Amino acid sequence: MTAKRLFNEAEVRAAIGDIARGIYQRVPPPRSGWAIVGIQRRGVPLAQRLARALEELGAPALPVGSLDITFYRDDMGETALHPVVHETELSFDLSGKILFLVDDVLYTGRTIRSALNELMDFGRPSRIYLVALVDRGHRELPIQADFVGKTVPTQKEERVDIHLTEIDGDDGVWLSPRAVKTA
Amino acid sequence: MKDLLGLEALTPAQIEHILDVARPMKSLFTRSIKKVPALRGKTVALLFFEASTRTRSSFELAAKRLSADTLSFAASTSSVTKGESLLDTAKTYEAMKVDFMVIRHAASGAPELVAQAVKARVINAGDGSHEHPTQGLLDIYTILEKKKRLDGLKVVIVGDILHSRVARSNLWGLTKLGAHVTVCGPATLIPAGLPEVFGPKVTVATRLDEALEGADVINVLRLQRERQQGDYFPTVREYTELFGLNTDRLRKAKPDCLVLHPGPMNRGVEISSEVADGPRSMILEQVTNGIAVRMAVLYVFANPEGLPATPPDGKQAAKAVTALKALE
Numbered sequence: 445m446t447a448k449r450l451f452n453e454a455e456v457r458a459a460i461g462d463i464a465r466g467i468y469q470r471v472p473p474p475r476s477g478w479a480i481v482g483i484q485r486r487g488v489p490l491a492q493r494l495a496r497a498l499e500e501l502g503a504p505a506l507p508v509g510s511l512d513i514t515f516y517r518d519d520m521g522e523t524a525l526h527p528v529v530h531e532t533e534l535s536f537d538l539s540g541k542i543l544f545l546v547d548d549v550l551y552t553g554r555t556i557r558s559a560l561n562e563l564m565d566f567g568r569p570s571r572i573y574l575v576a577l578v579d580r581g582h583r584e585l586p587i588q589a590d591f592v593g594k595t596v597p598t599q600k601e602e603r604v605d606i607h608l609t610e611i612d613g614d615d616g617v618w619l620s621p622r623a624v625k626t627a
Numbered sequence: 628m629k630d631l632l633g634l635e636a637l638t639p640a641q642i643e644h645i646l647d648v649a650r651p652m653k654s655l656f657t658r659s660i661k662k663v664p665a666l667r668g669k670t671v672a673l674l675f676f677e678a679s680t681r682t683r684s685s686f687e688l689a690a691k692r693l694s695a696d697t698l699s700f701a702a703s704t705s706s707v708t709k710g711e712s713l714l715d716t717a718k719t720y721e722a723m724k725v726d727f728m729v730i731r732h733a734a735s736g737a738p739e740l741v742a743q744a745v746k747a748r749v750i751n752a753g754d755g756s757h758e759h760p761t762q763g764l765l766d767i768y769t770i771l772e773k774k775k776r777l778d779g780l781k782v783v784i785v786g787d788i789l790h791s792r793v794a795r796s797n798l799w800g801l802t803k804l805g806a807h808v809t810v811c812g813p814a815t816l817i818p819a820g821l822p823e824v825f826g827p828k829v830t831v832a833t834r835l836d837e838a839l840e841g842a843d844v845i846n847v848l849r850l851q852r853e854r855q856q857g858d859y860f861p862t863v864r865e866y867t868e869l870f871g872l873n874t875d876r877l878r879k880a881k882p883d884c885l886v887l888h889p890g891p892m893n894r895g896v897e898i899s900s901e902v903a904d905g906p907r908s909m910i911l912e913q914v915t916n917g918i919a920v921r922m923a924v925l926y927v928f929a930n931p932e933g934l935p936a937t938p939p940d941g942k943q944a945a946k947a948v949t950a951l952k953a954l955e
Binding site for chain 1: 650651663664665926
């Protein structure tokens with residue numbers, strides 16, 4: 445019944461730092477065409493933190509956008525979901541950009557599929573890298589992340605909850621059995 | 628809830644949920660690709676048994692921007708002229724497996740009659756003098772976008788209240804969200820017992836100059852001459868003299884008062900051109916918002932359970948995270 449903490453505050457920060465260093469070392473320059481897009485909701489503050497971490501490493505000021513994929517989901521009409529819809533804010537031209545698409549948890553891959561479709565409606569990035577704080581497995585589509593903070597083996601009925609200070613008041617990653625409700 | 632028949636049946640939370648979904652819909656309009664795949668594969672039949680240009684175009688565009696397919700029907704060119712009944716027409720479309728029926732009809736209650744007979748979702752696009760819920764929602768959306776709140780606002784609705792479905796949907800929606808509404812018009816065109824039906828937030832005035840004092844919003848109704856089969860007022864000229872909104876009258880309202888009109892306008896009758904084209908006029912804004920609100924309605928009702936009885940609250944979702952922490 446109890447939730448297990450996978451990351452504490454320091455570990456969340458360290459994971460973002462590790463991802464930033466990985467990107468900085470492995471993605472070839474020029475860095476001027478880089479841009480970061482976070483998937484609503486917790487991908488957005490992660491994207492902002494990643495931009496700051498990259499800038500501290502020496503990258504130029506990076507444009508950061510947010511993406512709400514609700515209207516691009518493929519399960520409308522199948523599940524009784526009434527999601528809270530957030531706004532998509534992409535104030536820069538995606539065409540020709542090297543995009544880092546950021547999500548908190550990588551799971552079935554369907555969110556990423558939706559996000560890619562939505563991004564293509566905005567423009568034609570020259571390359572998209574996928575970044576996730578946690579990869580919990582159980583993919584249903586052939587999608588893999590390029591940069592991951594932590595890979596966590598999970599059961600399908602378990603849930604992974606990410607807390608970020610900007611939204612939740614604290615930082616942390618939690619694994620809990622399905623019976624535990626956070627909301 | 629399967630169908631949207633009127634705002635009377637909705638809770639404040641349900642109204643707010645639709646408006647919450649309409650906001651991101653509106654932000655799609657500034658994209659170069661204004662279409663999202665949310666309702667791909669769904670079919671929306673637009674059954675307009677009564678003339679309408681803007682509402683029908685608005686629903687059609689709303690459906691198309693959600694990637695739904697639309698099917699249009701105009702009573703004047705259909706089997707209705709051959710004597711087919713409303714329910715037979717509806718069941719014919721049901722047999723074609725449409726997901727939505729958007730119905731405009733001259734008879735109050737027609738969409739409800741259809742809603743009980745078909746499995747498809749029915750959206751009322753205006754029925755007689757009963758309700759026009761999406762117009763009410765888009766009016767509220769427009770007010771909220773500018774004023775940020777409804778609670779405590781003074782809204783004046785002026786015109787033919789008796790025959791107006793727009794007035795009824797506005798009255799239900801506005802009072803549920805906390806606004807004070809003053810209805811104003813010739814005494815012959817104001818139904819009796821409004822405060823008894825809508826509660827103490829609704830007052831009745833027969834002098835527009837007095838009603839406008841301290842108003843935050845004025846919703847000017849169209850003088851629907853086609854609906855008035857009787858002598859409700861002496862002449863159109865006198866109506867304009869007493870109830871037409873012009874620049875002089877507008878000065879009586881608050882300086883930042885918004886002017887709404889559901890269209891189509893009779894310029895120089897219920898509203899002067901100067902006001903209609905003036906800086907406080909929200910009339911074209913209403914048209915834009917109408918598409919966003921109708922997209923939100925189609926989207927929300929496309930769910931298997933339709934509009935939820937207790938929709939998610941965007942503001943509270945952020946707060947509900949402490950439980951886990953306590954379990955460590």
